[in-house]
Amino acid sequence: MNFCRLISLLFTALLAVAEPILAAQWTPSLSTIIQGANKEGKLKLMWGEGTLGGTKGAAKFETMMNKMFGTNIKISFTPGAAMPQMGSQIAAEYAAGQSAASDVYIGADSYLAPLVKHKLFHEIDWPRLLPGRITSEMVEGGRTSLRVYTGLPGIPYNTRRTPNGEAPKSLKDMLKPQWKGKIASTPYVTSLNILAAKEMWGKEAALEYVRQLSKQVVGLIRCNEIERVASGEFLAFVMDCSGSQTFEAQAHGAPVEHVIPVDGAMIRHRMLTVPKNAEHPNAAKLFTAFMLTKEAQKQLWDSDFSDMYMFPESQMGQRVRGAEKQGAKFFVPTVDWVAANPEIDAISEEMVKIMTQK
Known part of the structure; x- marks a missing residue:
């Protein structure tokens, strides 16, 4: 037997034992999904370029997932619409008997609640796939929705131009005279609507706050326009969507800081579901579980400056614990909470009118 033939036989033998060795690391439930995913061989993903790293993120996750599970799945990523529009598209496709444009849907609690109500997603025992890593506390919407990363709405501000050198600590600080005419908000009252929850301020106090805040605000911007705070066009932004844009700007040297308001601390989540x-x-379920692994979470922070706060190594978790030491008590709206509190939608509309029609 020549040398090349011997090497070829050895390589074949190694491949034959590699799959059982890899499979032995995983639970029977996950091993079944791995086998099914390998047979499918493909995964379609569609969401915005700013989510989960977009095109580059999908390519990295493909390599990492295949290496971890010994699979050979090709991820096809197509940039898509915003989360609400993607949810509506998948719902329309389901009603028409068509395949979903994306094998995985990512959305926030407010977007997911009506979709879960109409039973558009598979119910999955997520903790059985990665026990000790995925816990029941990470699952929402009747076992359909798995938290993938955390948002910490807060107040980004320009550290070089803070009025009187006083950094804000609370939402009520932003009503002080020195901030008038120097701050921005969003036209869609991001997270301010959640202040109306009975677990937080209640409807009347929240509405009155937005009325007072609207008198302070000089411009309305989107959450991804943090550079307008960094440049000094606005000295602060009340409230942003998640903090991630500020953390990214900080990493690039921008003079911005992010404050979790002690009187308005909340934790929001983006969740993955399988239509x-x-x-x-199967590939969709495997990808979703993979996104909760330590390796995927680290990559998620590198690409999106977000991760899931419930893990001990989480960057967001460090910020949550730091804010709690400063006296913050976090409220965590869930898919079920949104479904049980439909009045928040009407309050949101009222707040939007206050903020945009002043």
Whole structure:
């Protein structure tokens, strides 16, 4: 037997034992999904370029997932619409008996609540796939929705131009005279609507705050326009969506800081779900579970400056614990909470009118 033939036989033998060795690391439930995902061989993903790293993120996650699970799944990523529009598209496709444009849907609690109500997603025992890593506290919406990363709405401000050198600590600080005419908000009252929850301020106090804040605000911007705070066009922004844009700007040297207001601390989540009309459901389930691994969470922080706060190594978790030491008590709206409090939608509309029609 020549040398090349011997090497070829040895390589074949190694491949034959590699799959059982890899499979032995995983639970029977996950091993079954791995096998099904490998047979499917593909995964379709569609969401905005600013989510989960977009095109580059999908390519990195493909390599990492295949290496971890010994699979050979090709991820096809297509930039898509915003989360609400993608949810509506998948719902329309399901109603028409068509395959979902994306095998995985990512959305926030407010977007997911009506979709979960209409039973558009598979119910999955997520903790059985990665026990000790995925816990029941990470699952929402009747076992359909798995938290993938955390948002910490707060107050980004320009550290070089803070009025009187006083950094804000609370939402009520932003009503002080020195901030008038120097701050921005969003036209869609991001997270300010959640202040109306009975677990926080209640409807009347929240509405009155927005009335007072609108008199302080000089401009309305989107959450991804943090550079307008860094440049000094606005000295602060009340409130942002998640903090991640500020953390990214900080990493690039921008003079901005992010404050979690002690009187308005909340934790928001983006969650992954598998539509019932997913073309590659096993690959979708495997990808979703993979996104909760330590390796994927680290990559998520590198690409999106977000991760899931419930893990001990989490960057967001460090910020949550730091804010708690300063006296913050966090409220965590869930898919079920949104479904049980439909009045928040009407309050949101009222707040938007106050903020945009002043």
